Amino acid sequence: MDDWVDPGETLETASFERLYRGALELASSVERTRAATLVLLTGRLGLTLEEALHCNEGWVDWERAELQVPEKDPCACAGCWELARRRREHTDPIREVLYEECWSPSPDRAPRTVPFGWSRRISAALLATADRYLLDLLPGDARELLRAAGEAADGIEPDDLTPGLLAATTVDFLSDLGLEADGTAAVLGVGEARVEPYAAAGESDVTTRMARLAGVDGSADPESAFPVACGTEAFESEPFDVGAADADALAERATATDAPERVPRPTDLPASVDYDPADHAAAGGPNRRTDAGSWAEGPSAADGNENALRADGASAVTGADRGRAGLPDDPSTASGSQATAPDVTCARDVVTQPVVADFSTRAAADGLCGGREIPGRVILGQEELFVLWSEEKGAEDADAPHLLVPLEDVWDVRIDDVPGRLSASFPHAVTVGHRPSGRDELAVSIQLPPAQRRDMASALYRILLNxxxxxxxxxxxxxxxxxxxxxxxxxxxxxxxxxxxxxxxxxxxxxxxxxxxxxxxxxxxxxxxxxxxxxxxxxxxxxxxxxxxxxxxxxxxxxxxxxxxxxxxxxQTLATVRGIRLSDAEKMVMVALYSTDGTPDLGSLLDLTEQELSAALQSLAAKELVRSAEAATDLTGTGQLAVSDRLESVNH
The missing domain is CATH 2.30.29.30 (Pleckstrin-homology domain (PH domain)/Phosphotyrosine-binding domain (PTB))
Known part of the structure; x- marks a missing residue:
């Protein structure tokens, strides 16, 4: 067991930042990448040094933005290779040792799931190292990297950078976030008594709390409080792109590694050893992957069946839509009925046809299994949202727990805002708020990857408002x-x-x-x-x-x-605008267009050469901030928003 330092002796936020900056002072890009990743994994996610060194892409669920530390894992990393080399007997080839041996966490740490999607920097580190087989270091080499980072950091004694210091620093960090002892213990895989001296009163749902403190709901300024863990501005010599490590980047990686090898990173082995980690049987442990399914057979929220508006403004809408608007019924529209006791063995028949979406995922809802996260099937019809416990699509049990939400009770649709009262480990979801029979608002949170979150929310809004x-x-x-x-x-x-x-x-x-x-x-x-x-x-x-x-x-x-x-x-438009970089020439053009009605003679208003003006206009048009028609140039709505949102910076 690592000897944790006492509360009050951990690395404070400023000291941790200096340690991280020290890692970025190392000579080579590979050393900086490994050292920075090691500091983040051990000092902010609470992995032990051994866990950080064994972590491989088979542990990473990019879609859920989680690291899943398994109970057992076959491994051929640098450390396990060296261990196998030392253990082998003269009659026992190395390859047989590698196949038979499995890595396990140390006895004082449990298998667990650790969310990382709340931090752009940790996400960026994992994205950068995944292609390089993560760290792939011997324990001694890893300790030397940490020591080198400490030597390059002001005010840190390198000999003090023990695994126990970094573990206690993680606990202190989670306590500063306001995480309760049980949530902190779950992140580190230890008993509550181990973390209670460090923990503060707060929330036990680590995913919700971390996402909130990372600024998802705008209630905090995490970049100033925790610049390394929650900041997005690049540090000097940082070897990975923090700004690009958003939810879309994780989703893209999830798509690219839909079925990662259990051990994707064997070290370089002698040519005489024909070890192949792909031949390993999968070991036990919480290595689940969410099957988000595909959008349903029939009309889909993702396939372009958008209830498209015709030129005259009329739309193909359901009987429920038309009745709400007081329009005549459309006899061509099939309408189902809401079952008071739905037969979930015919789940698609429970909702009013046609079905808009039908997929398998994980969900959590008030009034369903005590708000716990469950594997489920979600079906969106024209008048209802149906969620039921289902391990596998099409294999429903008539007694399976389920929830039927009439859409006429829905008051709210939100993205990535999972209520803390729901026991859901996923940070990325569509949450539907509803008020049955005038009661307090209840919630259903449905895990989905980024593109499908937008599709699902758009489908709900179309049905609710069309x-x-x-x-x-x-x-x-x-x-x-x-x-x-x-x-x-x-x-x-x-x-x-x-x-x-x-x-x-x-x-x-x-x-x-x-x-x-x-x-x-x-x-x-x-x-x-x-x-x-x-x-x-x-x-x-x-x-x-x-x-x-x-x-x-x-x-x-x-x-x-x-x-x-x-x-x-x-x-969404505002977020896009704030991510656009503008040159000084582009800012000058936008201010001029914002201040006038659009003119073909911008050159007379600006201190720019003809070539500079032409280049700026072409660049702004490519960014969809300006448009030109009949020799006049004006700002698009996005361009107007960019200027009004950043007027002080633009004018400066």
């Missing part, structure tokens, strides 16, 4: 001028990344715009026919001029859903 009667004022403002436009009754249609409004009969298009052209969204109170009502105000760009549109619905639920949908798209 053909919704709305009261619309457009334009409520033109530039800074308030208009005298009267409220009009219209019908809302949701299309991919945009909205359209028709007349009340659904026959004639009245208004349509892309949500990427929205540069601000807020909730307001406004008078409609002498009555003050909550509404959603959208400031958007059309023909390079700002226009304000105000919309409201008859009840709080629909207003909230409209607000959530538009705000989600707005924040």
């Amino acid at each position: 053909v919704t009667p709305m009261t619309v004022v457009d334009p409520a403002r033109e530039g800074g001028r308030v208009t005298d436009a009267d409220p009009e009754e219209m019908v809302l249609y949701v299309r991919p990344h945009g909205v359209a409004f028709t007349d009340e009969a659904g026959d004639a298009a009245r208004l349509a715009f892309d949500l990427s052209d929205v540069v601000d969204v807020e909730r307001i109170e406004r008078s409609f026919d002498g009555e003050s009502r909550p509404a959603v105000q959208l400031r958007r760009v059309t023909d390079n001029r700002p226009v304000t549109t105000v919309v409201t619905a008859a009840d709080d639920r629909l207003r909230r859903l409209v607000w959530r949908y538009v705000r989600r798209e707005y924040h």
